[in-house]
Amino acid sequence: MQGLQHTTSGARLAPPPRLTAAQRLGVLPMPNLAWTPEVERETAHLYEKVKGIIPPVEWPFHAPYVKAINDLKRERNAVILAHNYQTPEIYNCVADVVGDSLQLARLAGKSDADIIIQGGVHFMAETSKLLNPHKTVLIPDSRAGCSLAESITGADVRVLRQRYPGVPVVAYVNTSADVKAEVDICCTSSNAVKVVESLGVDTVIFLPDRFLAANVARQTKVKIIAWHGACEVHERFTAEELQRYRADDPSIEIIAHPECPPEVVEVSDFAGSTAAMIDYVKTRKPRRVLLVTECSMADNVASETQGVEFVRPCNLCPHMKRITLPKILDSLVYLREEVTIDPALAERARRSVQRMIDLK
Ligand code: SF4
Numbered sequence: 484m485q486g487l488q489h490t491t492s493g494a495r496l497a498p499p500p501r502l503t504a505a506q507r508l509g510v511l512p513m514p515n516l517a518w519t520p521e522v523e524r525e526t527a528h529l530y531e532k533v534k535g536i537i538p539p540v541e542w543p544f545h546a547p548y549v550k551a552i553n554d555l556k557r558e559r560n561a562v563i564l565a566h567n568y569q570t571p572e573i574y575n576c577v578a579d580v581v582g583d584s585l586q587l588a589r590l591a592g593k594s595d596a597d598i599i600i601q602g603g604v605h606f607m608a609e610t611s612k613l614l615n616p617h618k619t620v621l622i623p624d625s626r627a628g629c630s631l632a633e634s635i636t637g638a639d640v641r642v643l644r645q646r647y648p649g650v651p652v653v654a655y656v657n658t659s660a661d662v663k664a665e666v667d668i669c670c671t672s673s674n675a676v677k678v679v680e681s682l683g684v685d686t687v688i689f690l691p692d693r694f695l696a697a698n699v700a701r702q703t704k705v706k707i708i709a710w711h712g713a714c715e716v717h718e719r720f721t722a723e724e725l726q727r728y729r730a731d732d733p734s735i736e737i738i739a740h741p742e743c744p745p746e747v748v749e750v751s752d753f754a755g756s757t758a759a760m761i762d763y764v765k766t767r768k769p770r771r772v773l774l775v776t777e778c779s780m781a782d783n784v785a786s787e788t789q790g791v792e793f794v795r796p797c798n799l800c801p802h803m804k805r806i807t808l809p810k811i812l813d814s815l816v817y818l819r820e821e822v823t824i825d826p827a828l829a830e831r832a833r834r835s836v837q838r839m840i841d842l843k
Pocket of ligand 1: 568604628629630631632657714715716717777800801802803
């Protein structure tokens with residue numbers, strides 16, 4: 484039986500208990516978190532990046548954490564991955580790598596850090612672990628979930644396969660490792676059409692986002708059987724509210740994430756992944772832009788882009804906002820919360836992600 488060890492006499496022993504990251508690497512003392520002239524001086528260059536978003540009166544609350552986190556990252560040889568929806572003080576002041584979930588996991592593999600801290604939600608931390616199985620992956624709050632990832636389980640995928648025998652299954656990366664282990668291939672919002680068409684079949688099951696599925700179906704002849712999940716942030720946008728912005732200012736450029744309902748994408752000037760949206764703003768530099776996505780992203784793009792006015796219909800992702808500077812600091816000090824995945828399940832889930840990555 485897998486996982487059991489044998490003695491010379493043939494008796495079977497249970498494997499030794501797995502040590503936690505804290506047991507392997509040790510807990511560090513909590514740093515001093517006072518606002519001092521030294522903290523002010525050492526974080527001044529970082530405040531420059533966020534001064535348009537974070538008022539001066541708030542910086543003394545963030546800066547001691549920013550300094551402590553950056554010091555401990557070096558001591559631990561850790562890297563912080565921050566999704567585009569993380570708050571500006573995380574995205575701009577402590578993150579080493581920023582991007583969408585797949586960019587983050589892939590770039591983490593190129594780093595020589597021993598520890599990855601995921602500024603994002605749980606499925607993202609799992610994807611980082613899948614692609615970096617030998618690194619310690621920590622998420623500062625394991626309750627950071629996702630309405631899409633939680634809409635479906637691996638058992639649901641097995642039922643779908645029974646109902647539609649022989650039909651391949653494509654899973655958006657916003658799914659748990661348990662689901663990724665049951666599907667044929669993963670996709671992101673930027674390569675979903677390409678992935679669907681790469682399978683060379685006339686019908687695919689696409690999960691879990693029904694809106695992304697509908698937006699993909701508009702761009703391909705492949706028949707899409709969709710699961711019923713939705714992102715609780717993007718499903719709230721409506722075409723009517725975007726048309727009101729357009730009526731107020733006909734020159735405004737509206738760019739939407741494809742997790743929005745199709746009628747929202749229909750009235751937008753452009754739809755793409757968070758990475759594609761950022762690229763659109765930085766390349767085209769519209770005078771005024773409406774970002775139809777989670778609201779921290781507008782703050783983060785604004786901090787990196789001059790001369791663009793951002794209009795922000797503010798839909799917050801409560802799961803992303805569970806990640807805070809104090810919790811990131813706790814992760815570095817206490818090495819929690821460690822993300823682990825059963826090796827056999829990880830092997831199958833990694834195959835689905837790798838198949839997508841290998842698709843040129
Ligand atoms: S924004 Fe939507 S898809 Fe992204 S983590 Fe939040 S609930 Fe999930």
